[in-house]
Amino acid sequence: MSTILYHGEPNGxxxxxxxxxxxSGLDIECQPIDLLAGERHRLPGVTEPVARDMGVxxxxxxxxxxxxxMTESVFIAQYLDETGANTLQPRDAYAHWQMLMWxxxxxxxxxxxxxxxxxxxxxxxxxSAMDETPWGDVLAAIASEDLRGRWSAVRTGDxxxxxxxxxxxxxxxxxxxxxxxxxxxxxxxxxxxTVADFETYGWLAGMPALLPAAxxxxxxxxxxxxxxxxxPSVQAALARAATVNPEAAWAPGPEINRWx
Amino acid sequence: MAEVTLYHWExxxxxxxPMLALMxxxxxxxxxxxxxxxxxxxxxxxxxxxxxxxxPAMTYGDRVLxxxxxxxxxxxEQFAGPDLMPGDARDRWRIRWWMKFMDQWLAPSFSMFGWKxxxxxxxxAAHGQEKIEAQIARIPLPERQTAWRKAVFGLFSEAxxxxxxxxxxxxxxxxxxxxxxxxxxxxxxxxxxDVNGFNLAYALPLxxxxxxxxxxxxxxxxxxxxIYRRPATQACWKLGRTPMASRVAILEQDYIPPxxxxxxxxxxxx
Ligand SMILES: N[C@@H](CCC(=O)N[C@@H](CS)C(=O)NCC(=O)O)C(=O)O
Numbered sequence: 001m002s003t004i005l006y007h008g009e010p011n012g013x014x015x016x017x018x019x020x021x022x023x024s025g026l027d028i029e030c031q032p033i034d035l036l037a038g039e040r041h042r043l044p045g046v047t048e049p050v051a052r053d054m055g056v057x058x059x060x061x062x063x064x065x066x067x068x069x070m071t072e073s074v075f076i077a078q079y080l081d082e083t084g085a086n087t088l089q090p091r092d093a094y095a096h097w098q099m100l101m102w103x104x105x106x107x108x109x110x111x112x113x114x115x116x117x118x119x120x121x122x123x124x125x126x127x128s129a130m131d132e133t134p135w136g137d138v139l140a141a142i143a144s145e146d147l148r149g150r151w152s153a154v155r156t157g158d159x160x161x162x163x164x165x166x167x168x169x170x171x172x173x174x175x176x177x178x179x180x181x182x183x184x185x186x187x188x189x190x191x192x193x194t195v196a197d198f199e200t201y202g203w204l205a206g207m208p209a210l211l212p213a214a215x216x217x218x219x220x221x222x223x224x225x226x227x228x229x230x231x232p233s234v235q236a237a238l239a240r241a242a243t244v245n246p247e248a249a250w251a252p253g254p255e256i257n258r259w260x
Numbered sequence: 261m262a263e264v265t266l267y268h269w270e271x272x273x274x275x276x277x278p279m280l281a282l283m284x285x286x287x288x289x290x291x292x293x294x295x296x297x298x299x300x301x302x303x304x305x306x307x308x309x310x311x312x313x314x315x316p317a318m319t320y321g322d323r324v325l326x327x328x329x330x331x332x333x334x335x336x337e338q339f340a341g342p343d344l345m346p347g348d349a350r351d352r353w354r355i356r357w358w359m360k361f362m363d364q365w366l367a368p369s370f371s372m373f374g375w376k377x378x379x380x381x382x383x384x385a386a387h388g389q390e391k392i393e394a395q396i397a398r399i400p401l402p403e404r405q406t407a408w409r410k411a412v413f414g415l416f417s418e419a420x421x422x423x424x425x426x427x428x429x430x431x432x433x434x435x436x437x438x439x440x441x442x443x444x445x446x447x448x449x450x451x452x453x454d455v456n457g458f459n460l461a462y463a464l465p466l467x468x469x470x471x472x473x474x475x476x477x478x479x480x481x482x483x484x485x486x487i488y489r490r491p492a493t494q495a496c497w498k499l500g501r502t503p504m505a506s507r508v509a510i511l512e513q514d515y516i517p518p519x520x521x522x523x524x525x526x527x528x529x530x
Contacts, residue, residue: 006503012426049435050437051354051357054361054365054434055357055361056360056361056365057366065350068350068355070354070356070357071357072356072360074356075353075357075360076353078353078356079349079350079352079353082349082352083349093334094323094325094334094338095339096333096334097325097331097333097334098332099328100333101326102329104327104330108364144420145426146423147328152526167355197411212469230466235319257403258423259368259406259407
């Protein structure tokens with residue numbers, strides 16, 4: 001069985017999956033790719049590309065097993081956990097439902113918002129500096145029309161006021177949700193350490209730099225961010241960084257809900 | 261009285277997912293029909309159960325569960341009965357991927373058509389403009405208020421409808437290709453992905469007759485008919501009360517030829 005995990009800078013969904021891999025104890029080859037150069041869309045040996053091409057997450061990590069591209073960070077993390085140490089998901093069905101609901105809340109509402117703000121702050125400069133020819137090659141390699149549209153918006157700097165405000169609110173909501181969840185003094189979001197901690201951390205780690213006010217009155221969240229950051233699996237993931245500040249590295253993410 | 265109560269509308273889309281999953285598992289439940297077109301989901305009795313005012317919701321003892329796909333996963337894990345998730349971890353990943361793709365990318369496009377052509381006009385005809393405005397003002401979630409307003413007053417933009425139409429066509433092609441690879445959606449086992457997918461796709465040959473039929477999408481048709489024949493599906497769709505659910509009977513036809521796009525819109529809910 002040939003297995004390779006292709007990941008971007010350890011931030012966002014790439015960080016979540018690298019951390020879950022660390023916790024799983026599995027020995028899987030990891031290959032860094034340059035997301036903003038479009039490398040995710042030109043991976044070698046992919047014979048089943050549908051999940052890479054049409055995934056909701058946007059530029060997340062890709063686990064390629066025997067040619068099948070696997071995407072969506074929460075589900076890759078579940079896969080790694082279930083094939084490996086099996087410690088990152090509650091056994092009880094109700095607690096498991098709570099974890100899935102939490103992750104869905106983060107991926108559906110917080111992730112598009114964080115990616116939008118992050119892309120404005122960082123990816124826009126990179127993509128707008130790109131020459132026409134390599135840019136054309138990147139676009140040509142992206143199969144999904146709506147993902148292509150999100151890339152173009154980042155390059156041209158199309159970040160309207162309304163979604164910017166909405167995104168800042170959604171990130172603040174996620175922080176409030178974390179703060180509330182930790183109110184009983186627990187260390188981890190679900191009680192025990194789960195996929196939810198890594199998924200949430202991945203999307204929030206870069207946000208204090210962009211939205212300090214959202215974190216100002218959230219001491220429990222700050223302590224939790226530190227706890228996750230110092231976890232050996234996260235440290236090992238961060239050690240793979242190619243840049244000094246991986247938390248500032250972004251790429252086009254999930255779309256903001258079309259229904260408003 | 262059963263310990264499980266499911267609050268649901270028609271066997272269709274989000275409501276139909278946990279209904280069919282419970283029936284496949286053989287879990288007895290009290291079926292509590294919420295008449296969505298009569299805004300029963302925003303009444304105080306229901307808001308006491310799910311303050312978000314959306315359906316479906318399930319109670320089990322003193323626990324309240326929401327979010328249709330997550331409810332199905334809970335039902336599968338909590339109760340005895342046939343396992344609706346396969347033993348192989350990569351199959352489970354594929355099933356989860358397809359459910360997310362359907363829930364968040366494909367289904368909202370279908371429902372934009374359903375709300376524009378069925379939910380909105382029917383609710384408006386039943387209540388009249390003034391009463392509807394008041395009903396909409398009482399909806400707890402802002403995004404559901406937007407959806408109702410757009411549906412009732414025909415405010416979906418052309419660009420929005422065109423994008424939903426594009427996604428429906430792409431999604432049908434993807435489903436057809438995927439179902440050509442294996443007997444069931446995303447694995448060789450009947451699973452939650454099939455329960456989810458059937459709720460999205462059962463009326464395709466009626467609502468998208470130019471895109472899905474026995475000539476163009478034989479794998480989708482084989483798959484829909486196989487699910488339609490299952491006893492749980494038969495029992496589930498009997499709980500429907502509107503013309504929406506009765507569309508499922510089209511799957512009794514052995515051969516469904518291509519028809520013009522316009523016939524899909526006339527046929528009720530596109
Ligand atoms: N993601 C949720 C969506 C629930 C939802 O929005 N349901 C719609 C019907 S499919 C609803 O309750 N609409 C009632 C309303 O808008 O008033 C799920 O899958 O359960």
